[in-house]
Amino acid sequence: MSVVRTTLSPLDDLFDALREGDERALEQLFTHVYNELHRLARVVRFDEAPATLNTTALVHEAYLRLQPSGGLDVESKRHFLRLAARAMRQVIARQLRHRGAEKRGGHVATISFQDYMVGTEIPIADLITLEDALRTLEDMHERQVRVVECRFYAGLTVKETACALDISTATVKRDWRAARAWLLCYLRVPA
Amino acid sequence: MATPSPSGPPAPLPPERWEAILSLFHDTLEQPAKAREAFLRAACDSDEALYHQVTSLLAADAMDDSFLATSRPLTTRLALEHSPMQDKRIGPYRVDEEIGQGGMGVVYRAHRDDVGTTVAIKFLRERFPSAERQHRFVTEQRTLGRLEHPGIARLLDAGTTDDGTPFFVMEYVDGVPVTDYCAAHDLDLSARLALFQQVGAAVRYAHAKAVVHRDLKPSNVLVTDTAAGPQVKLLDFGIAKLMADGEGTQTRTNERLLTPAYAAPEQVSEGGISTATDVYALGVLLYEMLTGKRPLDVSDTSLSEAVERILHQLPDAPSTAAAHPAGQAELPPVPPDALRGDLDTICEVCLRKAPERRYASAEALCGDITRFQTRRPITARPDTLTYRTGKFIRRHRAGVGATAATAVLIAALVTVYTLQLATERDRATEQAVVAESVVEFFVETLEEGNPNAVPGDTLTIYDIIDRAEERSDQLDNPLARANVLDGIGQVRHVYGQFDQADSLFTRSLDLRRAALAPDHPDVASSLNHLAQLYILQGDYAAADSLITQSLTILKQGRDVKANQLAEPTKILAHVRYRQGRYAEADSLYGSTVRIDRQANVLSDDSRADTHQEWGMAKFQRADYAGAAEQYRHAIGYFNAVYPEGHVATASALANLASIERVRGEYDAAVAGYQAALAMTQEILGPRHLNMAIIQNNLAVTYHRQGNVDTAAVMMAENVQLRQDLLGPNHPAVATAHNNLGEMLRDLGRLAEAESHFRTALTIRETALGPEHEKTVTSLNNIATLHEAQGAYETAEPMRRDVLARYRASLGAEHPRVALALSNLGSLLRKKGAYQEAESVLTEALDLRRRILPPVHDDLAQTLRALAALYVAREQWAAAEPLLREAHSIHQEVIPEHWQTAQTAVRLGQVLLHRDQLAVAESLLVDGYADLHTDLGPDAEATTEAESTLRALYAAWNRPERTPQVLDSLQVASTLLTQ
Incomplete structure (x- = not known):
C-alpha cells in the first residue's frame, strides 16, 4: 500500500566498490542492469503495433533509472555502459530463445532510426547463430566482442563505445571492422 | 578460417593466431585496392591457411548490405515476432486468428467448441518471475471477473499455458x-x-x-x-x-x-x-x-x-x-x-x-x-x-496523492474526537460517550478496510468512506452518528461530491436538532458546513439564511466560545460581498479579523483569503487606502503559505497595483503588476486569461504614467493574446483593441488608432449589440478622432449616430445623451453650421439643466460651447449671461484650473464688445496673468488673452498702457513661476 521510493543506495555502494576495484561488485551490478533492461525490454514502445525494442533508448533509460543520486563519474559510467551493452545482448538472446524461434524460423526486421536500413530482414536463425559466433569470438578476442555489443546490440556511437571501453575511436573502428568481417564469414551471409 | 557448421558453434582460433590474422587484415586494407593481392601474397609467404583466412575476411569486409552494416549509426529497432498461438487449444477454447497486438501482449480470437461462444484471448509477453506472483495474479483476477457492466468487456477466465505464458480470456468485442x-x-x-x-x-x-x-x-x-x-x-x-x-x-x-x-x-x-x-x-x-x-x-x-x-x-x-x-x-x-x-x-x-x-x-x-x-x-x-477546495487540500501541494490528504483528514477527525475524549473523560457526560464511540467507529472502519477491494494503494480510501457511511447506521448514539456523518460530509465536500455532502450534512443537522438543544454549537456547525456548500454552488440566498441562523445560535447560546464565531462570520461576510452589500461585508470582515486576532482560530491561508476579500469590499466602497492595506496583509499571508508563488498571491498583487494606479501612484502600480505578471506566467504559463488581464492593466498604467510607447507595444501583445485565447470576436478582445487605439492616438499614430477603434466597434456591434454602452463608446472614439483631425464631414454622421443610439438605449433624459448632444453641437459650430448648432446646443443645455445640479462642470462646458457659438456670430448680448454663469460655476468648482481663467478671458472679450471696458480690463488682466503662469506665454489660450488685452487698450485709446501692463504682468508671472 506504500508509495515508498525504492532506495538506490545498494547501487551507490556497488558503484563505489567498483571504483575501488571490487570485481564482485561488477557482477552484482551486471545483475541489476540486466534485470532492469530485461524489464524494460518487456514492454512496447510508443506505438501499439508491431512490438519493437528501441535498444539504445532502453540503455539510456536504464542508465537514468539506475544511476545513483549524484550521477555517475566517468569511470563508473564506463562500467555501466559496458554492462548495459552486454546485458542488452543477453536480453535479446533470451527473447529469441523464449520465442522458440530457432525451431520455427521466421524473420526479424531491422529498422534503422535514420531510415538507412528500412525493411532489412534478418533471419532469426542468423541472430541466434550470431550469438553462437560471438561466444566463440569471445575466446579469441574479448574486446572485439565488447565492441560488437556496444555498437550493434546497444546502438552506441563510436565515441560512446570508445568511452565505454576506454579505448580510442580508431581502435573501436578497427575492432568493429575485423569482428564484423569474421562474423559475416561465419554466418555466410550471401553477398 | 573456421568453417561454420550448421550444427553448432565453431571452434575458436587461438588468440595469437587471430592476432596475426588481424594485423595482416588491417595492414592489407591500408594498401591501395589494386596492390592488396600482391601485398598479401608476399606477407603470407608460404602460409596458405593464413592467406585464405585473410582473404575471406577481406571478402566479408567488402560486403556492405548486410545487417551488420559498417559505418551507419546503429540504432536499431528489432521487431520481434510473436510466438504464434494459432490453432492451439487453451482449456475449452480453440485459438483462431490473431486480431491485434497490444502493449502487454498479443490478442487472438478464439471460440468454444461446446457452447459456440466467441472470445478474445490475450497472451502476455512475459512469464511470472515467481510462483508467489502467479498466485497473486490468480486471486486478483477474480476481482476483475466480478466487474459486470454493459460498458466493460468481461474478464471470463485467466491462467497460464504449459510453457508458462499467462493469458486472459475476455468477452470478444x-x-x-x-x-x-x-x-x-x-x-x-x-x-x-x-x-x-x-x-x-x-x-x-x-x-x-x-x-x-x-x-x-x-x-x-x-x-x-x-x-x-x-x-x-x-x-x-x-x-x-x-x-x-x-x-x-x-x-x-x-x-x-x-x-x-x-x-x-x-x-x-x-x-x-x-x-x-x-x-x-x-x-x-x-x-x-x-x-x-x-x-x-x-x-x-x-x-x-x-x-x-x-x-x-x-x-x-x-x-x-x-x-x-x-x-x-x-x-x-x-x-x-x-x-x-x-x-x-x-x-x-x-x-x-x-x-x-x-x-x-x-x-x-x-x-x-x-x-x-x-x-x-x-x-x-x-x-x-474564488474556487474553494477546502483547507485540507489547499495545504497539500502537488505530489501528495489522494491517500495522504484523506488520511490526514481522517486522522485529524480521529484526533479531534480523541482530544475531546481526553478532556472529558473525567466527566462522565453524554459528550464523552459520544466522542468515544466516534473514535472507535473510525478506527474500526479503518482497520476493517474492505474485503472486496484490490489490496494495495489508494483505492481503499473511497471504499473506507463508503463503508463508513454504510456503517454509520450501526451507531446507536444519534449524536455519534451525527458526528460521523458530518466528518464524512466534510471529506465528500473536499472531493467535490457536493450532492452527497449536502445530504450528509442535512442528516447530521437533523439528528443534532433532534437530540440537542436548539442553541447548541454543533447545530451551528452543521449549518456552517451547509452554507459553504451553497456558496460553492452560487446559491447565496440559501447560504445567507443558514449562516444567519448559525450566528444567531452562536451568539445566544450558553456554551459558546468566541472563537467559534470566526468561521461563520467570515462566511457571512463573503455572502454579503457576493450580494453586493459591501458596507456590511466590510464590517463583518473586520469582525472576523478581530475575533481571529484574539482566538487565533484561522489558518494562514484562511487569513489571506479574509484580508483579500476585505480589501475587495473596501475597494467597492471606494475606501482605497483601506483596501490597499488589506491587500498588503493578504499578500503577506499568501507568501507565507505559498512561498513559491500562487495564483491567489498574484491576484492580490494585481489588486493592490490597481488601487495604486487609481490613486495615481504609477511607479508602485507598475512594480506591482510586473510582480503579479511574472508570478502568473510562471504558474499558469503565458497563454492564460489571467495573464491577459494583468497585462492589460499594466499597459494602461504605463499609458497613464506617460510611457505611451511601452504601453502601446504591450497592449498590442495583449490584443494578440486575447485573440488567441478567446477567439477574434470576443468582447474582451474589443476592449484591448479600444485601449490600444487610445494609446496610438496619444502617440499621434492616428490611422492605426482608427483601425483599432474600428475593429473594436465591429466586434462590439456583433457581440454586444449596436446600442451597448461600449459599442457606442467605440463609435464616439472614432468620431472624436476624425474631429480632431478636422474631418468634420465624416465625423458628423458618426456623432449623430452616437446620439441616436444613446437615445434609443438610455432614453431622452440621460447624461450621455446630453454629452452626445454637446459634442454634436460643438462639431456643428466648428463646421460653421451655426443655426443647427444653436438648436442642438440649446437642447443640450436645457437637458443638462434638468438633470444636473446647478453647479456642475458639464453644465459650464455646454454654456461655454453655446457662448462660443454666439461669439462667432457676434451676438454679444446673448453670449454674456452664458459666460457669466459658466465663469461662476468654474470659480466654484475648479478655481485653480486654467479653464477658469480662459472663461474669464472670454467673458472679458464679450464685455469688451459691449463697452464695459473697466470690468473687462480686470477680468482680462487676471485671466491673462493666470494663463501665463499656468500654461506659459506661448499657449493658444495665453496668446488669445494677450491679443484681447491689446484690443482692449486699443479700444480704450490707451495703447501705451499695453506694454506697461503686459510687462508688469509678465514680470510678475515670471517671478511666480520661479
Whole structure:
C-alpha cells in the first residue's frame, strides 16, 4: 500500500566498490542492469503495433533509472555502459530463445532510426547463430566482442563505445571492422 | 578460417593466431585496392591457411548490405515476432486468428467448441518471475471477473499455458476505437459527449468497486453498433495493475512505458495511483474526442523528454486546439466556439498535474458533463482564487496523492474526537460517550478496510468512506452518528461530491436538532458546513439564511466560545460581498479579523483569503487606502503559505497595483503588476486569461504614467493574446483593441488608432449589440478622432449616430445623451453650421439643466460651447449671461484650473464688445496673468488673452498702457513661476 521510493543506495555502494576495484561488485551490478533492461525490454514502445525494442533508448533509460543520486563519474559510467551493452545482448538472446524461434524460423526486421536500413530482414536463425559466433569470438578476442555489443546490440556511437571501453575511436573502428568481417564469414551471409 | 557448421558453434582460433590474422587484415586494407593481392601474397609467404583466412575476411569486409552494416549509426529497432498461438487449444477454447497486438501482449480470437461462444484471448509477453506472483495474479483476477457492466468487456477466465505464458480470456468485442468511430460516423458534439458519458458510466461503476483502469486510451475503448445504438466497451480494465510486478520502481517503470500519451504525471513520477489517475486519462480521451488531437504531443520524443512534458507542460485549451486542427487529422474537431468556456474548464480540471486538484472521481466528471449538456452551470471552476477546495487540500501541494490528504483528514477527525475524549473523560457526560464511540467507529472502519477491494494503494480510501457511511447506521448514539456523518460530509465536500455532502450534512443537522438543544454549537456547525456548500454552488440566498441562523445560535447560546464565531462570520461576510452589500461585508470582515486576532482560530491561508476579500469590499466602497492595506496583509499571508508563488498571491498583487494606479501612484502600480505578471506566467504559463488581464492593466498604467510607447507595444501583445485565447470576436478582445487605439492616438499614430477603434466597434456591434454602452463608446472614439483631425464631414454622421443610439438605449433624459448632444453641437459650430448648432446646443443645455445640479462642470462646458457659438456670430448680448454663469460655476468648482481663467478671458472679450471696458480690463488682466503662469506665454489660450488685452487698450485709446501692463504682468508671472 506504500508509495515508498525504492532506495538506490545498494547501487551507490556497488558503484563505489567498483571504483575501488571490487570485481564482485561488477557482477552484482551486471545483475541489476540486466534485470532492469530485461524489464524494460518487456514492454512496447510508443506505438501499439508491431512490438519493437528501441535498444539504445532502453540503455539510456536504464542508465537514468539506475544511476545513483549524484550521477555517475566517468569511470563508473564506463562500467555501466559496458554492462548495459552486454546485458542488452543477453536480453535479446533470451527473447529469441523464449520465442522458440530457432525451431520455427521466421524473420526479424531491422529498422534503422535514420531510415538507412528500412525493411532489412534478418533471419532469426542468423541472430541466434550470431550469438553462437560471438561466444566463440569471445575466446579469441574479448574486446572485439565488447565492441560488437556496444555498437550493434546497444546502438552506441563510436565515441560512446570508445568511452565505454576506454579505448580510442580508431581502435573501436578497427575492432568493429575485423569482428564484423569474421562474423559475416561465419554466418555466410550471401553477398 | 573456421568453417561454420550448421550444427553448432565453431571452434575458436587461438588468440595469437587471430592476432596475426588481424594485423595482416588491417595492414592489407591500408594498401591501395589494386596492390592488396600482391601485398598479401608476399606477407603470407608460404602460409596458405593464413592467406585464405585473410582473404575471406577481406571478402566479408567488402560486403556492405548486410545487417551488420559498417559505418551507419546503429540504432536499431528489432521487431520481434510473436510466438504464434494459432490453432492451439487453451482449456475449452480453440485459438483462431490473431486480431491485434497490444502493449502487454498479443490478442487472438478464439471460440468454444461446446457452447459456440466467441472470445478474445490475450497472451502476455512475459512469464511470472515467481510462483508467489502467479498466485497473486490468480486471486486478483477474480476481482476483475466480478466487474459486470454493459460498458466493460468481461474478464471470463485467466491462467497460464504449459510453457508458462499467462493469458486472459475476455468477452470478444467487435468494435472500433472510439476516436475512429467518431470520425467514421462524423459525429457532432452532442453525439460525442453521449459516447463519452458511456465511457464515464463504465469507469464509475468500476471505481465504485475499487478498480482503477490505469490504461485508458482509445484502443481500449471500443464502440460497437447495436440495435439500440452505439455501445461503448472498455477493455483491459485493471489488467495493468494486475501485471505490475509489485512495489517500487518496477511498477513505475512498466507503467511509465505503457502509453505516454495517456500517462498521468503520477504514473511517470512516483506518485500514488488512484481514481484520479483514470480521471486524467478520461480527460485526455475527452480532449482527443473533441479536438482530434492529444493534449500533449509525446509521439516522437525520447522517454525522458516525454516524462518532462507530462510533468510540466501545460496543454492548450481544447478550444485553442480545435481552432488549429492538425494537418492529417483523422477526427475533425468540434467547432471551437462550442468548446470555449465550460468544456475547456472541464478538460483543464481533468488534466491538472496534481491529482487532488482534478475531479475526484469519474462521477464528478460525468456530473459536470451532464450539467453542460443540460445547460446548467458546472461545478468546476477554472484556476482562480474564488474556487474553494477546502483547507485540507489547499495545504497539500502537488505530489501528495489522494491517500495522504484523506488520511490526514481522517486522522485529524480521529484526533479531534480523541482530544475531546481526553478532556472529558473525567466527566462522565453524554459528550464523552459520544466522542468515544466516534473514535472507535473510525478506527474500526479503518482497520476493517474492505474485503472486496484490490489490496494495495489508494483505492481503499473511497471504499473506507463508503463503508463508513454504510456503517454509520450501526451507531446507536444519534449524536455519534451525527458526528460521523458530518466528518464524512466534510471529506465528500473536499472531493467535490457536493450532492452527497449536502445530504450528509442535512442528516447530521437533523439528528443534532433532534437530540440537542436548539442553541447548541454543533447545530451551528452543521449549518456552517451547509452554507459553504451553497456558496460553492452560487446559491447565496440559501447560504445567507443558514449562516444567519448559525450566528444567531452562536451568539445566544450558553456554551459558546468566541472563537467559534470566526468561521461563520467570515462566511457571512463573503455572502454579503457576493450580494453586493459591501458596507456590511466590510464590517463583518473586520469582525472576523478581530475575533481571529484574539482566538487565533484561522489558518494562514484562511487569513489571506479574509484580508483579500476585505480589501475587495473596501475597494467597492471606494475606501482605497483601506483596501490597499488589506491587500498588503493578504499578500503577506499568501507568501507565507505559498512561498513559491500562487495564483491567489498574484491576484492580490494585481489588486493592490490597481488601487495604486487609481490613486495615481504609477511607479508602485507598475512594480506591482510586473510582480503579479511574472508570478502568473510562471504558474499558469503565458497563454492564460489571467495573464491577459494583468497585462492589460499594466499597459494602461504605463499609458497613464506617460510611457505611451511601452504601453502601446504591450497592449498590442495583449490584443494578440486575447485573440488567441478567446477567439477574434470576443468582447474582451474589443476592449484591448479600444485601449490600444487610445494609446496610438496619444502617440499621434492616428490611422492605426482608427483601425483599432474600428475593429473594436465591429466586434462590439456583433457581440454586444449596436446600442451597448461600449459599442457606442467605440463609435464616439472614432468620431472624436476624425474631429480632431478636422474631418468634420465624416465625423458628423458618426456623432449623430452616437446620439441616436444613446437615445434609443438610455432614453431622452440621460447624461450621455446630453454629452452626445454637446459634442454634436460643438462639431456643428466648428463646421460653421451655426443655426443647427444653436438648436442642438440649446437642447443640450436645457437637458443638462434638468438633470444636473446647478453647479456642475458639464453644465459650464455646454454654456461655454453655446457662448462660443454666439461669439462667432457676434451676438454679444446673448453670449454674456452664458459666460457669466459658466465663469461662476468654474470659480466654484475648479478655481485653480486654467479653464477658469480662459472663461474669464472670454467673458472679458464679450464685455469688451459691449463697452464695459473697466470690468473687462480686470477680468482680462487676471485671466491673462493666470494663463501665463499656468500654461506659459506661448499657449493658444495665453496668446488669445494677450491679443484681447491689446484690443482692449486699443479700444480704450490707451495703447501705451499695453506694454506697461503686459510687462508688469509678465514680470510678475515670471517671478511666480520661479
